[in-house]
Amino acid sequence: MTKCIDEKELLALEAKYCSYGDTVHYIDPPKLFERCDGSWLYDVQDRPYLDLQMWYSAVNFGYRNSEIAAAHDEQMSRMPQLACQYLNKEKILLATEIATETEKRFGMKGRVHFNVGGAQAVEDSMKLIRNFRNGKSLMFAFMGGYHGRTLGCSEITSSYRYRRRYGHFGSRASFIPYPYCYRCFYGLKRESCGYECVNQFEKLFETEYYGVLDPKAKETEFAAFYVEPIQATGGYIAPPPEYFSKLDKILKRYNILLVDDEIQMGFYRTGKLWAMEHFGVKPDVITFAKSLTNGLNPLSGVWAKEEMITPEIFPAGSTHSTFSSNPLGTAAGLATMQYIKRHDLETSVREKGEYLLNRIRELQARHTVIGDVDGVGLAIRIEMTKADGFAPDKALADKIVDEAMKGDIEVKGKKYGLVLDIGGHYKNAFTLAPALTISYEEMDLFIELFEALLKRCGV
Ligand SMILES: Cc1ncc(COP(=O)(O)O)c(C=O)c1O
Numbered sequence: 001m002t003k004c005i006d007e008k009e010l011l012a013l014e015a016k017y018c019s020y021g022d023t024v025h026y027i028d029p030p031k032l033f034e035r036c037d038g039s040w041l042y043d044v045q046d047r048p049y050l051d052l053q054m055w056y057s058a059v060n061f062g063y064r065n066s067e068i069a070a071a072h073d074e075q076m077s078r079m080p081q082l083a084c085q086y087l088n089k090e091k092i093l094l095a096t097e098i099a100t101e102t103e104k105r106f107g108m109k110g111r112v113h114f115n116v117g118g119a120q121a122v123e124d125s126m127k128l129i130r131n132f133r134n135g136k137s138l139m140f141a142f143m144g145g146y147h148g149r150t151l152g153c154s155e156i157t158s159s160y161r162y163r164r165r166y167g168h169f170g171s172r173a174s175f176i177p178y179p180y181c182y183r184c185f186y187g188l189k190r191e192s193c194g195y196e197c198v199n200q201f202e203k204l205f206e207t208e209y210y211g212v213l214d215p216k217a218k219e220t221e222f223a224a225f226y227v228e229p230i231q232a233t234g235g236y237i238a239p240p241p242e243y244f245s246k247l248d249k250i251l252k253r254y255n256i257l258l259v260d261d262e263i264q265m266g267f268y269r270t271g272k273l274w275a276m277e278h279f280g281v282k283p284d285v286i287t288f289a290k291s292l293t294n295g296l297n298p299l300s301g302v303w304a305k306e307e308m309i310t311p312e313i314f315p316a317g318s319t320h321s322t323f324s325s326n327p328l329g330t331a332a333g334l335a336t337m338q339y340i341k342r343h344d345l346e347t348s349v350r351e352k353g354e355y356l357l358n359r360i361r362e363l364q365a366r367h368t369v370i371g372d373v374d375g376v377g378l379a380i381r382i383e384m385t386k387a388d389g390f391a392p393d394k395a396l397a398d399k400i401v402d403e404a405m406k407g408d409i410e411v412k413g414k415k416y417g418l419v420l421d422i423g424g425h426y427k428n429a430f431t432l433a434p435a436l437t438i439s440y441e442e443m444d445l446f447i448e449l450f451e452a453l454l455k456r457c458g459v
Helices: 007-017 066-078 089-106 118-132 196-203 243-253 275-279 327-342 345-366 394-404 440-456
Strands: 033-037 040-043 048-051 110-115 138-142 174-176 222-227 257-261 285-288 300-305 370-376 379-384 409-411 414-419 429-432
Touching: 040 414, 048 440, 066 327, 089 110, 089 300, 089 327, 110 118, 118 222, 118 257, 118 285, 118 300, 196 243, 222 243, 243 257, 243 275, 345 370, 345 379, 345 440, 379 394, 394 414, 394 429, 394 440, 409 440, 414 440
Parallel strands: 048 414, 138 174, 138 222, 222 257, 257 285
Antiparallel strands: 033 040, 040 048, 110 300, 285 300, 370 379, 379 429, 409 414
16 A cells, blocks of 8 residues: 555545445445454554454465465566466466365365356356256255355355346256254254254155156256355354255255355365365365465366366366466465465364364353354354344444454553454354464454453443
8 A cells, every 4th residue: 555645545535436336345434454464464553453354264374374475476476477278387286286185085086177266166167067967057055155246156145135236147046944053944953853954955856846856857957056065154154964964865866966165164264175074975066266375366266076077078168267277376276285285284273273162152151142152173153142142133243343443452451453254144143264373372362352342342
């Protein structure tokens, strides 16, 4: 940012010249930041903000992670630009890393296809599926799921809010209740529900009159089920342990592909390369983006099992974007995969996640407005409620975010801000995604800051 223009002037220019349509202004006025490092953002007055959100999990390995940045910088000084019809070794090695690491985990051969943003990867996955299923275009997806905001992705993202002003483009998904057990769609309790949500899904295939299956042709109208392994924007909600294996049995029976959208939960957010590894099922397609480059360059991709993506089935030109496998992005992506191999993230993320979750549970015991706390690895949810511990309290969550952004919470004589994001079906859940490199001292500081914010909000 140019130093000679002050914050007030910049915000005035923003109000005049920037579209608001390409972003989400949760706070008013929007916040300006000047620099970042590790788990920290610094505003124009150089006040530190502990980031528990890390660019919606696009910076899992910490701001300006030197090991990943070094590869990006080396590429910048050697060959930062190259048309994607030619090859650079980083693209080939990155695809090789992702394909071989995925094969190790799921035992399936496949190939990798690159693009730029998360939504574009999801769009490409839809093309792969429609192509493989001879143009079949109907999808299942979850209530509360989020897969991006292009016209195509909005059709499989449940919120009508994202479609309301644009009409339809293609086929709107059939949205199935997500296993959000704290607020079960069917009003049941996890201990005794017998996976009623899966039973209800299975029921759709019972008779042709439920509009899903032609029993005579033994064929469904649906090509794929798009899932997030842990619902992300929906509020960092993990399904119960056997949910996906039970669902997958039904999908296999009816030849419906399972698409695993790892855009937010991939790259060790949950302590695994792919969060779906926690649930013992093998996806047919995986989409990924965000932390692939640790946020240094927009790069995304799709992994698909071999039979869906061979050069015969999906030849050159099936889809294309100018910047798809650009050298800076693929160099950063390759460095990310190498970083993952050098550091035992499986252990450290599990241990840090357990520590942070336990500390938040201690807070929950002291504050009845913390209704639900849960997490897998370092994907942790805190759901804010009224004092009854259940009625959603969006206003309280919003107030906490506003106060956290002021940058003036005092702990041991020093002032801090806190970067938090709100998600969830009722927009009352903090979706905590700290840097996987966060220290134990920083996690303790978060607890102090969060408790100070609760006190400030009078709860
Ligand atoms: C699970 C999931 N899928 C897709 C997307 C869309 O990615 P992008 O915003 O890069 O288009 C997101 C973004 O938050 C996401 O969380």
